[in-house]
C-alpha cells in the first residue's frame with residue numbers, strides 16, 4: 001500500500017469515517033491555486049488535531065488548515081496540498097465569562113456566531129474585531145491572517161485583543177500560551193507569534209479574547225469632498241484632535257460606486273470620508289457637530305449622519321467590499337498597503353495617479369487612522385492581455401509604499417498574477433528570523449508550506 | 457577567555473572610559489531590585505548600535521555571555537549575571553531620536569527613561585500610555601524586556617501594545633529591523649514575541665513607540681473602604697458591569713500607613729483599603745459614568761468617595777500610589793513583591809487567601825496593585841539577615857503564585873520570570889509548552905549566550 005493509501009484508513013480511525021472526505025469530485029472545491037488536496041479531515045477535538053498533525057509530521061504530509069475558506073486565495077502558491085484540516089467541527093464557545101470581560105472559543109466558530117451570543121448576554125457584549133467576510137470568517141482564520149477592519153482604530157487588532165491561545169504544533173504537541181488574565185508575562189508571548197502566522201507554525205485550536213460591553217450609541221458621519229486634499233485635510237485635523245472616532249475611512253468614487261450600499265455622491269463629489277463613532281450617548285452628538293464643523297473648514301460638499309440601520313448596513317457593506325466586488329469582477333486583484341499614518345491621503349493620491357497613467361481602473365478604501373490602504377484593481381475585459389501591465393502596476397505601487405516606510409501585500413488575485421509577483425511585497429531584514437523560527441518549530445516543513453513570506 | 461583579554465577587547469570597541477571592571481563596579485552590577493546576586497566579568501557602555509553589534513559579535517565568537525541592562529529595577533532577577541559575562545549597560549544610549557506627531561510615533565534609544573519621553577511629549581499634548589510606578593528611572597529597554605505595566609494599562613494595554621517596532625541585535629551580532637512605524641508589516645510579529653522576552657532573545661538598540669493625543673478630560677476618585685474584601689468586590693463589580701476605567705488601583709491598610717508616613721497623599725489612616733479610580737477620555741458623559749461607578753461602590757459598602765478637585769490633588773493621589781513600594785521599603789529592611797494575576801472575578805477570593813498565607817507564615821503582607829487587571833502585588837516584608845524569615849518568605853511567595861495559578865491566573869503579570877520564578881513556570885505550563893518556548897530561544901540564540909539561565913525552567917527533552 002502506498003503512503004497515501006495508508007493515510008485514509010489512518011485518518012478515519014482518528015476522527016471517524018464521516019469526517020474524512022476523499023471523493024475526488026468533492027475535493028475539487030477545495031483546490032488551492034489549482035492544487036487539489038488528497039483528503040479533507042475534520043477533527044472534532046484538539047486531541048484529534050494533535051493526532052492528525054503528529055502523523056502527518058511523521059509521514060511528511062503537508063497540512064493546510066482551513067476555516068470557512070474565505071482566505072484560501074491569500075498567500076503564495078502552496079508547495080503541495082496533501083491534507084486539508086478543516087476546523088469546522090471545532091466550533092464551540094468554551095468559556096464565556098462576561099463578568100471578567102473575556103471569552104474563549106474554538107477556532108472553527110464564526111465571528112458572527114460569537115457576536116450573536118455575546119449580544120444576548122446580560123447587558124450585551126462584543127468582541128471588538130470587525131474583519132471582512134462578516135458572516136463566514138472563523139476566529140481561527142481571522143487570527144491566523146491577522147485580519148482586521150475599520151474599528152481597529154479604536155479597539156486595536158488581534159494582537160491587542162487576544163490573551164490566550166491553544167495551538168497544535170507540527171510535532172503534535174498541544175501548546176498553551178497566555179490564559180484568562182488580561183496581563184501576563186509568564187514566558188514568551190507565543191500568542192503574538194501565532195497571530196498572523198498564516199498557519200505556518202501551528203494549528204490554532206482555541207483562543208481567549210478580551211471583550212467589551214456594547215457601546216451605548218453608534219453613528220456614522222459621512223462627508224463628501226471634491227478634492228483629495230480637502231478630504232485629507234479633514235482627516236488630518238481629525239487625527240490630531242482629542243476626539244475619539246472608532247474608524248476613519250477614505251473612499252474614492254469608484255469604491256463608492258462598487259459598494260453594496262446605496263450612497264450616491266453629490267455632483268463633483270470624488271471622495272467620501274466616513275467616520276464611525278461609538279461610545280456614551282453624550283459623546284456622539286458633540287463629536288458629530290465638531291466634525292461637521294471641521295468638514296466645513298475643509299470644503300466639504302455634503303455631510304450626512306447615518307444612524308442605527310443605515311449605519312450598520314454601511315459598515316457591513318464596507319467590510320464586505322471585496323465579496324461584493326467578486327460578483328461583478330471575478331478577476332479583481334486586491335492589494336493591501338501598510339503605510340505611515342500621515343501618508344494615507346497622499347499615497348492614495350499617488351496610487352490614483354499611477355493607476356490613471358497606466359489606464360487601470362482602481363477602487364481605493366483607506367483606513368486613514370491606521371495607514372492601511374486597500375486597492376482593488378478592476379480588470380475589465382481582456383484580462384490575459386493585460387497581465388503584464390497589472391504586474392508592472394503592482395510593482396509601481398509596491399516601490400511607492402516601500403519608499404514611505406511601508407509595504408504592499410497582494411491579498412487576492414488570479415493565479416496568473418500570483419505566478420509573477422511576490423505576493424508578500426518587498427522582502428525584509430527580519431525574514432532571516434522568520435526562517436529560523438520556522439526551521440526550529442516545523443523542521444519537516446509540513447504546515448502550509450510555500451504560502452508565507454520568503455516562500456516558507 | 458581570560459578576563460583580562462575580554463576587557464582588553466571590549467576597550468578596543470568602546471574605549472577605555474566605557475568599560476567598567478573594578479571590584480566595586482562588579483558588585484554594583486551584580487544585583488538588581490530582586491533578592492538575587494551575581495557577578496559579571498565586565499560592564500560595557502556602548503554609544504551606538506554598531507558598538508553593541510561589535511561587542512555581541514566578539515562575545516559570540518568567544519562564547520561569552522551577554523546581558524542587557526537598563527536601570528536594573530526589574531523585580532525578578534532579570535539582570536543578575538548568574539553565569540558571569542559582559543553586561544551591556546545602556547546609560548549612554550539615552551537619546552529620544554524622534555518625536556513624530558503626524559505619525560503618532562516616537563523613536564527612542566533603549567536607555568531613555570520612560571518618564572523622560574513623557575515629559576518631552578507633554579509639550580505637544582501627546583502621551584505614551586504605559587506608566588510603571590518606576591517610570592522616573594525605568595528605561596525603555598527594561599520596559600521592552602519585561603513588558604511592563606502600570607495603572608493606565610487597564611484601559612490602554614501594556615508595553616507590548618505600545619511598542620510597534622525595534623532595531624534588534626541578534627546573538628551573533630547581526631542587526632535586524634522588526635515591525636516599524638507602519639502597522640501590519642508582513643512576516644511574523646517578532647516585535648510582539650521579543651517584548652517581554654527579558655533580554656534572552658535579542659537586544660534592542662532602538663524602539664518605535666505608539667504615542668497618542670492626551671485625553672481631553674480626566675476625573676480621579678478615591679474610594680475608601682472599611683474592609684479589604686468590599687474593595688475587592690467593588691473591583692469585580694465595576695468590570696462585571698462592563699466599565700473599563702482608565703485605572704482601578706488598590707492599596708491596603710499597611711500600604712496606606714507606609715505611604716502616609718512618608719508621602720502624605722491624603723489616604724485615611726483608619727481605612728482598610730482604598731481604590732484610586734480614574735476615568736479619562738471625552739468630557740461628555742464622564743460625570744454620568746462616575747456616578748454609575750459611585751453607585752457600585754455604595755452597593756459594596758464604600759465608606760466615602762472623594763473626587764480630586766484639581767490637578768494638584770490628583771497628582772498627590774498618584775504620588776501616593778507611585779511612591780508606595782518605596783514607602784513600604786521603610787517599614788522593614790526588605791520586601792518581596794509577588795506579581796500573580798487572576799481573572800478579575802476571582803479577586804476578592806484570592807486576596808483573602810493571600811492574607812491567609814501571611815498569617816500562616818507569620819509574615820506581614822502589604823498590598824498595592826493593579827486591581828482592575830486582576831494583577832496582585834502582595835509585598836512580603838522581612839529582614840534578609842534573618843535566615844528563618846527569608847526561608848519562609850520564599851515559601852510564602854511560591855504559595856501565593858500557586859494559588860493565583862489555581863484560580864485560573866498566572867505567576868507574573870508584569871515583572872517577569874527572570875531567575876526568581878522559573879520553578880513556578882510549571883504551575884502554569886506543561887513541559888510541552890516550555891519545549892515550544894525553547895525552540896523559540898534556539899531560533900534566536902542557539903548558543904544560549906543572551907541572559908542565560910533565565911525564564912525557562914529545565915524540562916526533559
Ligand SMILES: Cc1cc2nc3c(=O)[nH]c(=O)nc-3n(C[C@H](O)[C@H](O)[C@H](O)COP(=O)(O)OP(=O)(O)OC[C@H]3O[C@@H](n4cnc5c(N)ncnc54)[C@H](O)[C@@H]3O)c2cc1C
Nearest residue numbers: 526527528529530534589595597598599601604605655660
Ligand atoms: C519601586 C519599583 C516600582 C516598580 N513598579 C513597576 C510597575 O508599576 N509596573 C511594572 O511593570 N514594573 C514595575 N517595576 C519593575 C521594573 O521597574 C520594570 O520591570 C522596568 O521596566 C525595568 O526597567 P529597567 O530599566 O530597570 O530594566 P532592567 O531591570 O535593567 O532590565 C529588565 C530586563 O530587560 C532586559 N533589557 C534591558 N535592556 C534591554 C534591551 N535594550 N534589549 C533587550 N532587553 C533589555 C534585561 O536584560 C532584563 O531582563 C518596579 C520596580 C521598582 C523597583
